Amino acid sequence: MADSSHGPASFWTQANALLRKNITFQKRNLKTNVGLIAFPFILCLLLMLIQVFINNVMDKPGNNCGCTCIDTKGDGTCEKICGIEYSTLDQVATCPITSPQEWPVLLQIPAPEYRATRADFLPFTDLPDESCKRTGSCPVTILLTGSNQSFGESMAGNLFKGASSLNSSDILNALANVPLGSESIPESSNFLEPAFSSNLPIYSIRSQCAPNSTISVPVELVSTTLQQVVLLRCEAQTHKSFFLTAYDFLNSNENGYNVSIWYNSTYKDDIGSRPIGLVRTPRLVNLASNAYLNFLRGAGIKMLFEFVKEMPKSETQSRLDFSSLLGALFFTWIVLLLFPVILTSLVYEKQQNLRIMMKMHGLGDGPYWMISYAYFLFLSLVYMLCFVIFGSLIGGWVVVMEIFPGFALYRGLSEFAHYSMGIDGMRWKDLNDSKNGMREVLIIMIVEWLIVLLVAFYLDQVVSLGSGVRKHPLFFLQKFQKRPLLSFPRPSLQRQGSKVLVQIEKADVAQEMEKVEQLVLEPSTSYAIVCDNLKKIYPGNDGNPEKFAVRGLSLAIPRGECFGMLGPNGAGKTSFISMMIGLITPTSGTALVQGLDIRADMDRIYTSMGVCPQHDLLWETLTGREHLLFYGRLKNLKGAALTQAVEESLKSVNLFHGDVGDKQAGKYSGGMKRRLSVAISLIGDPKVVYMDEPSTGLDPASRNNLWNVVKRAKQDRAIILTTHSMEEAEVLCDRLGIFVDGSLQCIGNPKELKGRYGGSYVFTMTTSSSEEAEVENLVRRLYPSANKIYHISGTQKFELPKQEVRIADVFQAVETAKSKFTIYAWGLADTTLEDVFIKVARGAQAFNMLS
Template identity: 60%
Template structure:
């Protein structure tokens, strides 16, 4: 492998490496990015189609359109001329007709229905229960004098001018008012109209004609006695009204008046009026009208008569609606969704960013980059810049598209124009004027607010990613946040904004949640493009304290920087896939290099080592003593020094703690390959994870290249290579692109980088046949394994960890890979784990066998076989002559042990001190003359035999 510069890759070099890798990765995923950016257009198209389909269905119902009539017929019976208008309409159709001269309606009071006035009283039987008007004021005599003029005496209708006649009396109705006054429900329904008089004539009934559209209807009128009731204060009025509306005790109150400081020269009155009791603040439909004019007129007219006498009147002859054009019932999704639609579209980026960040943690892609020298700073910078670019492109497309959207039906966008050109839908009634919130508000203000918000949103995604380690969980929570915050903004936060009594500081507290800040911005932009405010928002409007935009801007900027700081802090101290976590107060520690331990090492650890040594084998104890001696030296040439490393996983669900590594001590020199053997669960991978910074040891210490593992892991990463147990690769990057990326992280540049990548690919047989430029996702398992080994060796790292590098390889590839590793170990230290005894014996200078987290033996393969292999293995296969074979073996070696017996084949272990090889050969030759020996063999103890013996 080509050597790299001895200097560590700079911040700029790391940033360049990650930027180039991400650029290639995103180019391969360009279709997904384009789909994301075009998502608002797709959503608009879907909503437009839904709206168009619904409106087409509504248009099919003639009852939902202005009525029409046929005038004259042709000879074939067809209609000669069709005329439409309010005079040809049913009552339900009249509201859709153009009304040039709206109907004039008498002004009414809102009177409680008869069932609510004094319930269970005898007056209910003949509908004679009175309706009450409450009054109070600073001058009771004046109040009582004015109140006596509230109601008229007798009523004499004038058929020539019915409105003039009705203006002389006080009329009321218990019907609910409508959203408009084109058609007064009191006169179009079966509910009677009441005349409020001080005294009703018994069994009084009256009917008068009412002209509605093209027909005349007789309207029944009943008399209701009006009572005036003095209250001592406005608080008493308020209590009476509240109790009457909520407790059902007495709901007979029509209105209430507080004359305050009124006198003969000053008329000052407060009016309480009735409205529907079940009105909801969460209702999106337009509010109903309130019958207030007659309430005001009653008080004004009564005061005027108090001053001038009964002959003076202030008439309120009628009320009427404004003229209107023809309308049709249609589904207006834009009005229905409002700011909710815009906030949902923008917030959709949050789960996308969050999922991408968590995916890199779950797949351990971030930690593998970190293990090869990528710092946290370059990673966060490039990732942040990419998501910011994606969000900016998303918002830019959304703004451009929104500026082209049609305004007749605010969601019938340019999409519909395209459809009409394709003759899919007819859209001749649309004109292209743009979406007001984009076109009328100053573009620079929109740019500033949306740019700051998307920065805040990206920052919050990074913050949320520090606490998630599972993509599915992060995706679910992200979408819940999107839809939940949008709904809360539309149906809760907006209500508080429009409630002047709601404390302003609580609004600011709610805006600390970014989604509410976004909703506030969208809401205020919408307020400045309402009909009658054609200017839109300008920079000078930020000084208007009523819109709160300046506060939101300052809040988002401050929160942006605070979130970035908190994100960096949590990323360092919370381990959720990003490597070993730091101490919560890491920023207070000195950044100077920690000195090597001296002879002042605590005596408690020495005592612990002595006690442990009494239980260890001599070779393991010697390794521990060597480590302790190396730690006392001021400098050492050893690449890795581990002192009493211990890792305990806390027990969960009532289980005991799990000891993964039990006080392992190891010294590894440069140019040495150390192999770790052991059964499954022995602690091999846990040791690799500790040494690569993936998990933190429970106790003990380790020095890598003289650097403390727990305090300077980032520095260790710059001189380390890792081949993990499971291949951590990007499926859309090629083998060459992987090596280019990791080579740049190891400070390789220019021709040296190209040469190193080429040599690496050739060494693992991935260079020829176009394999190097094939996506890693299309590699076989063996090819991925070879690529992982090449990645771990590129750039000449001083310490390399390989976790079962030969797994899944065919014999030829495995032998070639062994040669690569054997060649690479000349100038670096290698620690590898394996289950292949052949691999361990071929590659490793020394071996250590772990059992239950503890090192049971250590030494070269020859030393281990000599130490634990004190027997010859004799195998003999005969036909029904097992007893003779067994007698023969025991004659050669009385202490021989039979270890295997199956179908005539027996295997024996013969202690070496009891027998010579020549004696064995001679005994076999003699035995062949006495009985038939089908096969036999003599072998020395293998490494596999040693492993089994130690493991057992």
């Protein structure tokens, strides 16, 4: 492995490594990303195609205008004629109107309940009492003002002088002389006049102007037989009173005509600013003009106003605005498509412990959050920008609730959807519209982007949730403190002796504890790892007692040593490793790694630490080389040094030849993944390495190769290795510790342990079943205290005390026995490490059961 002496990687080096990894990871998911980006376009395209299909179905000639068959030549042949006169109400709007209907001119009359009456806020005393509203007899009032009283009286008398009855033989000309009015709401065009097809009356307006009246002119309303069907929707409040119109003649006289005409325009749409239909004002101008002509030239002079009519209209398409109906739904749906992608990516790294794996190899929180946030923000912006561009081409307590990001988002989406139903959509200038609230929404969301980022970062630091050591709630003040802030107090350095009970036969464990106590009082740089009374207790649930995973472990490991931890499943080995690498927090006690406390200085420990976890934590779409490049950059390797370190790592674990290193990790076998995890743990020259069962799943050749890698790697670094292979432990480990039920039972090198716990030989002999008794008699004659430990189908094993055995006597006895009966096989073996492990484990478990 290449040596790195450049110190911890800088913030920008870490950010660069993470960004490169993210970009490479996204390249591996190119198809998914293309599909994600293309989906809104495909969806919009599909929506557009559905719209075109619906329009084509609806826009057939038979759907636009009604048709009939007429015998135009009188010969019995039928000619098909289509037009508005044969159409249904649904078809009328799309039919061509080449000769629009001529409609009599109308005035807009206030409904009876809204006509002007005497009130405190009106200065006019000649208005009728409000009681007329109950009987519906209130007259319509016209307000006349001006500076010339005689002129005003003359104009008032000339306004309404029409005949009292209509001439049925020339109805249109007769209506030109009689001012008419209606309470109905006008349409947006003059193709149809709702006043002539409604249940509301049409009034013939006559003057009831009182003599010498200078303020207001009541007029009599005479109901005609014409009826109306549309009910009046008046937006007036109860305190409002309406006039038919108001004429201000200003300074008009016989030498000059200057008039302002005021009219009601109270019919608004839901937005509250735009009229819902035409304004009936032409007759108001005509009345004033005729009155002035009569004043100047006499009663015989008139400008007849017979009718109003619309301009001819061409045929329009019959269509259903399908896009607008589903616009809000698709806006919300498409925008939210990116959310689960981002969430899945973050949760994936958390769930697979990839986040903590990156931290273990030196990735700081600052670069992680900066790159992750900026990266996903960039994706979101590009995603939304593409969506907005595509859309452009085809096209009080609320504020408090918007503090919650979801409400602000949906408020903005709602406004977008509302404007999308218009012609122009939402423009930049609409942000200043106080009625839509978009400006407030954008301000809130920008502020929340910053606040939520800080809150998420803070919670990530102080709430571990089982995936890292949580920091003190005031960790951000640490730089201003002389001493680091801890979540719990450090143990006192003045110790009065060990509080852990040690059995007399565990002299080696007691000696290790004394060494740790001395190192705590007098630290030594030659020891890379010092564990001081480390404990981990899991609280009991559902009535179960507490679980003691680690019971006061004291251990000191110098540089250049590979320490092996042996123990049955559930002994606490993985819990110990998890505390050392920062996955879980110790219940009490502590450990020093390179002189740094695991409870307070884990971020600094990560820069010089390597980890091969029990389960492979890999990105399946990244290659082996890309993994090593990423973790090498986190260890501050650059340029040629990085390239060389990656090449050597791949070669050392036999992943270099045949382009294996350039295959995606998801295509690796279990053994190849394991070898890659070992290479990751050793890249960048870490001073402390943890290997949790590194050879699991390896074939014998790969395992032997891995052992050579570990042997070379332990120079000048401390390695803690857990394994279930006694052979591996004996080959790799300088010292071993057998861990049972959370406690260290014994410690020493393999030879010491075998000598201490293996004071016997194992004698094995295989004969026919009929001669088993002869074998047992042979052994008893030689060693009466021998203990039979195995017996099956002629094969027997005996445990012989070492102090009684002379190997020459055993060989001589076997040679003599061969002349008496047939011996298929025999052997004399020293105690193995596996025998030691079983003996210690059984003894410890029996002791714990008794205690």
